Amino acid sequence: MGEVRVVPSGKVYRQIFDAEVQLVRTLGETRKKSQHHGIPFGSRGIPIIQNLDAPTGQVISHRQRLWMEGLLNDGVTENPVLHRNAALSAIKPKEVVELSNAVMEVKGLPDVVVPAKIGSSIIQELTTGKQQKHKAAVMKLEEELATISKV
CATH class of the missing domain: 1.20.5 (Single alpha-helices involved in coiled-coils or other helix-helix interfaces)
Structure with a gap:
């Protein structure tokens, strides 16, 4: 920032x-x-990306095909979710940790915020100041009227 x-x-x-x-x-x-x-700039065309994981003409890679054809939880077949999580943690471990810390910090905030000071005296102070100025103006006006009436 x-x-x-x-x-x-x-x-x-x-x-x-x-x-x-x-x-x-x-x-x-x-x-x-x-x-x-x-x-x-701003083109909506298809970006040029090479998928090195899957050979040309195939929709899924060899690794994905093995997972699809393998048995559930057989211990030999690679779990794609665990593979993705491992790849993400290897690429950006610091950012993921900071993000999770920020999420936990926000979740830890209280639902109801209790104010440290209940009520504010600012309105009362402003009112008092205006009343004092008004009284001073009235007294000045009365003095000027008394001076004029004596003349």
Whole structure:
């Protein structure tokens, strides 16, 4: 995430404008790179992917065919779910652990949040301040009226 900084009130729109300019430039660079590689940007075509696991003309690989034709839990046949989990854990163990930690942290949050302070005195403070200003204004008005009436 980006850095957080306090901005004077007149500078907010400039920041938004600068961010939009940066996004437009990045989009332009991405489009240029995709044209350079010969792939149209945003194309919905079929991506060029080679499946090295299954030979051309076959839908499933030899390993998948053995699993499909094998007996349940025979100990010789490879379990594809365990194979996939092992492959994922070998590729990204740190990210999977961080994700599971984040999930556990969110699950550990309480369902009902109890506020640390019940009620707020801000409304009472604002009301008191306005009453004091009103009393001061009324007293000033009475003094001015008394001065005018004496003249």
